[in-house]
Amino acid sequence: MSRPVKQNFIRPTHIEGFPVGPQFTAGHLADTNAGWRTFRPVVNHDTCIYCLRCYLVCPDGTIFKDNGKIAVDYDYCKGCGVCAHECPKNAIEMVKEQL
Amino acid sequence: MSKKREFISGDEAVAIGVKLSRPHVIAAYPITPQTITVERLSEMVERGELNAEYMHVESEHSAISAAMGASAVGARTFTASSSQGLLYMTEGLHYASGGRFPVVMMNANRSVALPWSIYGDQRDSLSLLDSGWIQVYVEDAQEALDMMIQAFRIAEHPDVLTPMMVNLDGFILTHTYEIVEIPEQSQVDAFLPPFQTPNKMCFDNPKNMGFSSQPNDNTEFKYQQNLAVLNAVKVLEQADTDFAAMFGRKYNGMVDEYQSADAEVLLVTLGSVTGTVRDVVDEMRAEGHKVGVIKIRYMRPFPEEQLQNLTAGAKAIGVLEKDISFGYEGTVYTNVNSALAKVGNTVPKLNFVGGLGGRDVSKADIRNMFLKLQRVAAGEAYKTVDFFNLNVETNE
Numbered sequence: 001m002s003r004p005v006k007q008n009f010i011r012p013t014h015i016e017g018f019p020v021g022p023q024f025t026a027g028h029l030a031d032t033n034a035g036w037r038t039f040r041p042v043v044n045h046d047t048c049i050y051c052l053r054c055y056l057v058c059p060d061g062t063i064f065k066d067n068g069k070i071a072v073d074y075d076y077c078k079g080c081g082v083c084a085h086e087c088p089k090n091a092i093e094m095v096k097e098q099l
Numbered sequence: 100m101s102k103k104r105e106f107i108s109g110d111e112a113v114a115i116g117v118k119l120s121r122p123h124v125i126a127a128y129p130i131t132p133q134t135i136t137v138e139r140l141s142e143m144v145e146r147g148e149l150n151a152e153y154m155h156v157e158s159e160h161s162a163i164s165a166a167m168g169a170s171a172v173g174a175r176t177f178t179a180s181s182s183q184g185l186l187y188m189t190e191g192l193h194y195a196s197g198g199r200f201p202v203v204m205m206n207a208n209r210s211v212a213l214p215w216s217i218y219g220d221q222r223d224s225l226s227l228l229d230s231g232w233i234q235v236y237v238e239d240a241q242e243a244l245d246m247m248i249q250a251f252r253i254a255e256h257p258d259v260l261t262p263m264m265v266n267l268d269g270f271i272l273t274h275t276y277e278i279v280e281i282p283e284q285s286q287v288d289a290f291l292p293p294f295q296t297p298n299k300m301c302f303d304n305p306k307n308m309g310f311s312s313q314p315n316d317n318t319e320f321k322y323q324q325n326l327a328v329l330n331a332v333k334v335l336e337q338a339d340t341d342f343a344a345m346f347g348r349k350y351n352g353m354v355d356e357y358q359s360a361d362a363e364v365l366l367v368t369l370g371s372v373t374g375t376v377r378d379v380v381d382e383m384r385a386e387g388h389k390v391g392v393i394k395i396r397y398m399r400p401f402p403e404e405q406l407q408n409l410t411a412g413a414k415a416i417g418v419l420e421k422d423i424s425f426g427y428e429g430t431v432y433t434n435v436n437s438a439l440a441k442v443g444n445t446v447p448k449l450n451f452v453g454g455l456g457g458r459d460v461s462k463a464d465i466r467n468m469f470l471k472l473q474r475v476a477a478g479e480a481y482k483t484v485d486f487f488n489l490n491v492e493t494n495e
Contacts, residue, residue, distance in 0.1 A: 018323055020260055021199030022312060023298045026305035 003064050004029050006075055029076075037079035039094035043070050047091040054083035054092060103281045109272035110135035112240040112279050113179070113205045113265070116247030118149045119287040120203075123174035126154040126165035130184040131217045132269040133207040137179055159184040163191030163202070170200035171308055173299040175251060178202060181269060182209035182223045189227065195262045196231025196324065198309050199298055201254035202262040204232075205247065208370065208421075209269040210456040218457020219269035220421035221369060225398070225430045231324055233263040233331050234398040236370045238355075240277040243267045245348055248287055249338045255294045258330040268371040268421075270457065282346055290345050332400050353402035355394040356409055358384060362391030364472035365413040366451075367406070369395050369420055369431055372460050376419070379465040390469045395431065403438040410439060414476035415447045417468050421454040428452075428484050447475045453487045464488050 004027030012018050041054075048070055055063040055070075059082065062073040072083075084092040107115070113136045117125070125144070127137040143149035152169075156162045159180050166176040180188060185206055195202050206224050210216040224234060233253065237243045246265045254263040267273060300308060312320055336352040343349035357377050359365060368376055373394040383390045393409050395402060410416055416439070418432040427433070432450035439448065451468050454460040464487055475481045482495070 015319065015323060015326070018319055020297050020323075021197065022310045022320060023198070023306050023308050024310070026307045028307070 003061055003073065005073075006030070006032055032075040034074060034076055034078060037074075037077060037097060039079045039081060039096055040074060041072050041077065041079070041081065041083050041092045042095050043072065044091045044093065045069050047089045049089055049091075051088060053086050053088065057082050057086045103283075104278050105281055106276055107240065107279050108135060108274055108276050109240040109243050109267050110207070110274065111139055112244040112277075113247055113267070114139035114143070115279075115281060116244035117177050117203075117205070118143050119282060119284060120177075120248050120251045120291055121149075121175065121288075122151050122177040122203075122251075124152045124154065124166065124169035124176045125178070126156050126162045126169065126176070127179045128156055128159050128162050128184060130159070130181045130207075132209060132219070132273040133179045133181045133184075133205065135273070136205055136207075140177075159187040160191060163188040163195060166202045167191065167195050167198065167200045170195075170202055170296075171198075171298065171300050173294065173296055173301070175255070175294040176200075176202045177204070179205040179207075181207040182211055185223050185227070186211065189230065192227060192230040192232060192262070194309075197320070199260040199324075199327070200262060201260050201294075201296070203247070203250045203254055204262065204264045205243075206264050206266045207269045207273045208266050214456070216456040217269075219271055220455045220457070221266070221268075222422050222455070224264060224266050225422045227264075228399055228430065231261065231328070232399065233259075233261055233328060233335075234266060235263070235396055236266045236398065237272070237396075238371055238373045238394065240272060240275075241279050241348070242350060243272060244279055244281075245342065245346070245350070248282070248291060249335070249342055251294075252291050252338050253331055253335045255296070256331075256334045257295075257297075259327055259334050260296065260298070261324070261327050261331065266370065271371045280348075286345055290341060328400050335397065350396060353395075353397045353400070354405045354409065355396060357392045357394070359391035359393055359409050360412075361389055362413060363389040364415045364469055364476055365391050365393055365410055365417070366465070366468060366472075367393045367395060367416065367418045367431070367435055369398070372419060372421075372454065375460065375462060376465050379462050379469065382462075383466065383469060388469065388473070395435075398431070398434070401434055401438065403441070406435060406438045407442045407444070410444060413446060415449070415472040417449045417451050417472050419451045419453075419460070419465070419468065423452045423455070423484075432483075447472075447481060448483070449475065449481055450484045451487050452484060458488070
């Protein structure tokens, strides 16, 4: 369940440092992307059975295991709610973001 | 060692040149007058003579897309088209050059509709000079075969990594037969190294390919693309030299010339018409006329410096082309004129436009051009654009 995380991107200062065409190492995330989320998924670890269905259905690959527990990478989660909808134990609740 | 020769058409010469280059993937859609090339290639694959994947795509747009995809896994790829098919590829042409996927293409130069015409001129590829592809134009079937082999080497060179279009005049070259020398496979293998690219999908080094760019990066990618095509100058000249050493045929890189050194008037040409011009030069030289011809081989990169030097002694210059950019002048003329303006060459420069939609450019037409250039050099008034050999009266 390894996933790319935001990394520091050092912009090349010379044209020879540029990649040859718009191609670069996969998974090098230079920025976060979650700004339009209205509801955030929150996992109830007491009811979660670790079936990993949420991991399989997440369209943005934001579900991961944190010390053995299901977690969500809020740097990239858009709040679509597919995980909560598909969870067989209703262990994920969509909670409105506080602005 | 006796050399192998075959009596074949230009289309067949291209197919043999491609086969000798051992492409991994061929994705093409048939279109007159390119069809024979892709038919021959599919037959070679079917018979097992060519170990390649031949993709029967449903359109030219798919052909260039499939070729790009194959190139992105490190495959040597070939496609071919003409006219409407080439234009249907246009979106993919920019994509391939921007993505730095060195696909090699044969284009059978053909008129563009409307009016519908399957016959030849060069308006299809010349309208795509800005697509980022290297463009070479050949004069005969032998050069067509040889340039297919060179094209893979030039396009795939790490300093270039840019797709390349080899253009040959529809019907005049694609459907006429010549005796063509067929290179030995072992020599082609020695001339053409295996394709290697940093832009490759693979599990060991996964890449995000063909991403978008923001305004603060886009110009840099375009600067880099421009540099890559300029880098092709050295690479194509080296390829020409190495090719000559191995196969005994030299094409003189960016431009070729015939009797230009002491010529008072010059014609600048593109493609197969050069052969006819050479003959007229011989005939007129025998009569004492100091005439010569400069054959542009590469339109991108453009032989700016070579043209500046080769035309330095001429008193009048004509650009003969099968193209017109409506409302202005022929595109070849615009490019030549720009190159010469930079060195302050202010001799009269005429643009002979014709041979459109398959009309023959005869020896008499060419003789008239040289005679007109002589009169203009002597002071006769002229208009820049001359639609020669019109079949109707005009108001001009």
